[in-house]
Every structure is written in structure tokens, then in C-alpha cells.
Amino acid sequence: MSAQAPTNAHVSRPTGRAPKFDVAVVGAGPAGLAAAAAASDNGARVAVVDSAEQPGGQYWRHRSEAAGAPEAGEFHHGWKQYLGLRARFDAGLAAGRITFFPSTSVWMARALSHSDVFALELAPAHGGGQSRVPSIRAASLVLATGGYDRQLPVPGWQLPGVMAAGGIQAFVKQNGMLPGSRFVIAGTGPFLLPVAANITQAGGAVAAVLESASLAGWLPRAHRAAGVPAKAVEGAGYVATFLKHRIPYRVRTVITEILGTDSVTGVRTARVRSTGEVIPGSERELTGIDGVGLGWGFTPQLELPVQLGVETRVDVDGSLVGIVDETGLSSVRGLYLAGEITGVGGAPLSVLEGEIAGRSAALETLGTRQAKAADQTATPGHGSSTALDAVTGAERRALARNRGFAEAMHLAHPVPAGWADRLTPETTVCRCEEVSYGELDHAHGELAAEDLRTEKGLTRAGMGWCQGRVCGFAVSCLSGGAGRVGADAVPAPAAAAQSLAQSAKRPIAQPLPLSALRDLED
Incomplete structure (x- = not known):
């Protein structure tokens, strides 16, 4: 991993036309990084726009490369996969095939009907300042904007010391330190486990992990978990961590109130029935707490896909997601979606979707250009044979297994009733x-x-x-x-x-x- 990714600084602020690319990728997390690498590997000129200063997204958020902070990946899963993707990304940068726009947001996206290209309007991601260019154009577009922690209100959650569970993890990954010393992590879903593990790795204590589901929901769906054995290995590692640090893991338990005046000092908890009612006599109080992490799954970031008019559906977890075919192509010609915005399913699924979407976008764009150059009729369209042929049987099977696991996870860890x-x-x-x-x-x-x-x-x-x-x-x-x-x-x-x-x-x-x-x- 390079100390600081070059950004192809020869792209300066234009006074006339916006720079054009074969493929634009929005987001440099697992899906976006894979899409950019795949598109570049297949010969496309790629623009990558991300709000962070360096690639990795929330999942692979890490210490500052610009400051030369050492990073060994101790707080990450799949770090070797990240290093492999990053090497391909950096190779594309060095070869001039990838242009990276860090610390930049896309605030508006349009499909220009008169030219069959997408227009992306850019702005600084962190307040004032000026983007290197105000806009870019691309023949194909891959959106990999990810998601953010879904939150439910709890009495007292406005107190300093209460954070999204993902916020605590991001703090640890980026700074190598904790925003507190003794935590309670509460909500639902497997994501609570790595957050607690990262806290102990950074030297903190976890008083309890509170899971609102009973875990019985996994029983009729165990075959889907078995289809992704890497998840079982990862889970075994968390069990070992919880045993080593004696972290209580309480199922069907919720926080009913967060205590404190000027900051968090404790929590009140209770066990709940499957229907959501608090079980009388199960209430208890945990004190000496200065940090609370809350998370009930994730919400996909759909603003740009909706701006562009993609067809959407409500997933089994209640999230609004974009509809795509197996190449990642949406209902809008030339627009591909990858990662959490097609359905929250975790980093391995996001990487796989990004690889397929980036490759498909590159092949579709370059194939259309070659056809036009040969004076052939070229119609970039939905599920072209070129792109579909690029999806291997192994990739199709991996997509099915990972999406099956994601659906089982959502059904086993629903938003709790009664909140x-x-x-x-x-x-x-x-x-x-x-x-x-x-x-x-x-x-x-x-x-x-x-x-x-x-x-x-x-x-x-x-x-x-x-x-x-x-x-x-x-x-x-x-x-x-x-x-x-x-x-x-x-x-x-x-x-x-x-x-x-x-x-x-x-x-x-x-x-x-x-x-x-x-x-x-x-």
C-alpha cells in the first residue's frame, strides 16, 4: 500500500468542458475499489470519486496515509483482500488509467440524453474549498455509495458518549484509539460482534453486548450459513474473543434507557418477548459506562440512484434498494450498482458485485466504442451479451450463496418490535x-x-x-x-x-x- 495514493494531478480545474472518462465509479469502499480495479484491468479510463481522503471506505477505513501512520490491518477483516485490490488500484493510477478524486462528493448526477453519457457534479466533501474540477462526464457509471448505520431512538441517546456502533468501529480503525473506556453495544445483527472485538483490541472493556433477537431465527436457515463457511470461521473468532475477555452476550435484550446528565454514565436494560413486550422483573442497570454503541443494521445510500431514476424495491430488512441484473446493470442504460445499495450483504458480497459491475461497465463501453468505430449499429443496453458472458459460473454461484446468507441474516435479526x-x-x-x-x-x-x-x-x-x-x-x-x-x-x-x-x-x-x-x- 502506498504512503499516499497519487491522484493524477494533471487533471486541473477546467475553464471549458468537463473531463470525460469511459467509466466513473462513485465510492471507494469494497464495491467501488473492486469496480475501479476491474474496469481499469479491462482497459477503461476510470474516474473514482470518494468523500474520504484515501480509498477503503467505511469497512477498510484506516489510519492516515498522508501522515505516514503505520497500518498493519489489525482492526480489519479481509485486509489481504484490501491490499490486493489496492495494489490493482494503485497500478491503474500509475498507468494513468485511473484518476482519483478524494475528499469529493457527487451532489448531483444526470444522464445526458443528447450524448449518452452521465454528468456528475462535484463538490468538496468536507465543507468549504473547491473541487479540482466542478464536474466530470462518463460513458458508464458504477454507483457504490454504501450505507450507514440504521438507528432507533432510545431515551437518553442524545447524551455525549452515545454513538452508532459503526461510528465506534470507524473511530478505532482511523485513530487506533477509543472514544471511551467501558462500553455497552446494543442493537441487532452480527455487526455488533466485530465492534465489541475492536474495542477489546484497542484496550477497552465491553460490559455487555445486547442482541434484541433470540438467534432462533437462524435454525430454519442454517443451510444458508453453511453455504458461506468463511462466516462460520469469522464467528468462531468472535466467540474466542468474547470468552477471553469475558464479554456477556445477552439475547432478546434491549436498552430501555441511557443514563447520565452531561454524558453517559450507565444504561438500563430489559429482556423482551418475541412480540416486543418487556418481561417484568428482567430489568437491570449497568453503571460505570462511558460509551454506548447502537446499531440495527444498515441503510443503503440511495440518493444518487434515485436521482437517476433507477427502479427500486423494499428488501426483506425494510431497506430501499436498487434493482439490478446479474451484471449489476440497473434499469437505467449504462448505470451499474454494486454493494450495499443493491441489498446489505457485507464486504465479500460487495467486492464480488463490484468486480462484476466494473468489468461489465468497461466491456460494455469499450465494445460500444469499437462497434461505432466499425460503423456497426451499437446499442448499449440492458444485459448485453458481452457483459453477461463476462460473469462466470463460479461468480453466479458465489452471488447466490452470499445473497442467500444476507437474506437469512436479515430475517434472523429483524428490527425489534416494541421499540x-x-x-x-x-x-x-x-x-x-x-x-x-x-x-x-x-x-x-x-x-x-x-x-x-x-x-x-x-x-x-x-x-x-x-x-x-x-x-x-x-x-x-x-x-x-x-x-x-x-x-x-x-x-x-x-x-x-x-x-x-x-x-x-x-x-x-x-x-x-x-x-x-x-x-x-x-
Whole structure:
């Protein structure tokens, strides 16, 4: 891994036309890194845009290469795979086939009908400043924008010391240190395990890991887990870590309140029935806590795919995801999707999807160019024979196994029922705008706010800096009547589906300075 990735600095801020590429890749995490390497390996000129300063994404977030910080990969899984992908990526940079735009966001994407290319409008990812170029053009586009931690509100979760579980892991990976000393990790899903393991690796203590599911949901789906044996090996490593550090792992247990005045000092927990009701007498209190990590799965980042008009569906975990064929091609010609935005399934699946999408995009673009050069009729389209032939039988089988495992994981670790019943009127739901559950409940019950957009207009929930990325799922559920128990309970996916589709429609996908609007070509 190079100390700092070159960015092909010969691409300077233009005064005229935007630079053009064969393939543009948005995102440099597992899916995006694999897509860029595959497209470059197949001869395409590739642009890679990522909001971070260096490749790796959230999964392979690591210490600063620019500062020369040593990185041995001790906090990572699949580090050898990352090094292999990074070597291919760096080779593309050195050969001039890849141009990297770090610390840059795509705030708008358009398909230009008059020229069969995509236009990406760029802005600095971290506030002020100026992008190297205000926009780029590409014949094909691979979106690998990943996702972020899904959050559910808990009384007291606005206190300093409460973070998304992924936020704690990212902090450790990037800094080699912890944002606290003694933690409780709570939510649902296998992701809670590596977060706890990273905390102990960094010298911290984990008072408990609280899993809201019972794990019995794996029993009818054990064959899907067996189809991905690497997951079992990884799980065995976590079991060993938990035994070594004596970390309590409590199933069907939730945090009912986070304690503290100026910062976290403890948590109240309780066991819950499968229907979501708290089991009387199971309440207990953990004190001496200065960090809490919360995570109920992940939410795919769909702003750019929705801007471009891709067909979507609601996945089994309640996430809105893009629909693709086996090459990663979406319903929009020339637009490929890879990674979590096609369905949350973990890094190995993301890498596989990225390899296929990047290769397919390159072959499709270069094949179309060759056909045009030979004066043949060229129609880049949905599932061309060139791209489909590039997907091997082994890749198809691996896709099926990994997607089967992902579906089993989502079904075994659903969003828990009853979480809304544990909120108080004073519980903050939207932390950016400090909107309470009482305000949302009043808007829903008295003012007919039955979707996220109406709730936003009446209460300002989702209007803050994160633009609803943290509270959006919860507000969608609350406005649709989900999250409760009893005969009138509504499943979270059913309640959130329409609101999630609405919230993903953003003409401006990311925060941007006004100068980005000034620099628009048309």
C-alpha cells in the first residue's frame, strides 16, 4: 500500500468542458475499489470519486496515509483482500488509467440524453474549498455509495458518549484509539460482534453486548450459513474473543434507557418477548459506562440512484434498494450498482458485485466504442451479451450463496418490535433539530402526519445537517404506525417503504457550498 495514493494531478480545474472518462465509479469502499480495479484491468479510463481522503471506505477505513501512520490491518477483516485490490488500484493510477478524486462528493448526477453519457457534479466533501474540477462526464457509471448505520431512538441517546456502533468501529480503525473506556453495544445483527472485538483490541472493556433477537431465527436457515463457511470461521473468532475477555452476550435484550446528565454514565436494560413486550422483573442497570454503541443494521445510500431514476424495491430488512441484473446493470442504460445499495450483504458480497459491475461497465463501453468505430449499429443496453458472458459460473454461484446468507441474516435479526412503546414524550428522535417523540406523536395523532415528508414539514424532523439519515427510518416508522406491539402494530418495512422512497428523492444529494452551483456548466 502506498504512503499516499497519487491522484493524477494533471487533471486541473477546467475553464471549458468537463473531463470525460469511459467509466466513473462513485465510492471507494469494497464495491467501488473492486469496480475501479476491474474496469481499469479491462482497459477503461476510470474516474473514482470518494468523500474520504484515501480509498477503503467505511469497512477498510484506516489510519492516515498522508501522515505516514503505520497500518498493519489489525482492526480489519479481509485486509489481504484490501491490499490486493489496492495494489490493482494503485497500478491503474500509475498507468494513468485511473484518476482519483478524494475528499469529493457527487451532489448531483444526470444522464445526458443528447450524448449518452452521465454528468456528475462535484463538490468538496468536507465543507468549504473547491473541487479540482466542478464536474466530470462518463460513458458508464458504477454507483457504490454504501450505507450507514440504521438507528432507533432510545431515551437518553442524545447524551455525549452515545454513538452508532459503526461510528465506534470507524473511530478505532482511523485513530487506533477509543472514544471511551467501558462500553455497552446494543442493537441487532452480527455487526455488533466485530465492534465489541475492536474495542477489546484497542484496550477497552465491553460490559455487555445486547442482541434484541433470540438467534432462533437462524435454525430454519442454517443451510444458508453453511453455504458461506468463511462466516462460520469469522464467528468462531468472535466467540474466542468474547470468552477471553469475558464479554456477556445477552439475547432478546434491549436498552430501555441511557443514563447520565452531561454524558453517559450507565444504561438500563430489559429482556423482551418475541412480540416486543418487556418481561417484568428482567430489568437491570449497568453503571460505570462511558460509551454506548447502537446499531440495527444498515441503510443503503440511495440518493444518487434515485436521482437517476433507477427502479427500486423494499428488501426483506425494510431497506430501499436498487434493482439490478446479474451484471449489476440497473434499469437505467449504462448505470451499474454494486454493494450495499443493491441489498446489505457485507464486504465479500460487495467486492464480488463490484468486480462484476466494473468489468461489465468497461466491456460494455469499450465494445460500444469499437462497434461505432466499425460503423456497426451499437446499442448499449440492458444485459448485453458481452457483459453477461463476462460473469462466470463460479461468480453466479458465489452471488447466490452470499445473497442467500444476507437474506437469512436479515430475517434472523429483524428490527425489534416494541421499540416505540419504550419512548417517552421527552425522548429526542431527531437529534439535529431536537424534535421529541411527543411532538412527532402529536403531529401524527392530531395533524394527520402519516409519512416522513409531512412529519418533516410539521416538526422539522429530518431538516438538520444529516438530512434525516439518522432519524429518517425511525420517523418513517412512527409516522406510519410501526414500532409498537399489539393487534394494531404495523411491520416496520410496510410502514417505512413509501416514506423511504420519498426521503431518497433529493435534488442535492450531499451538502455543498454555493460555489458548486455557480460552477455548473449548464
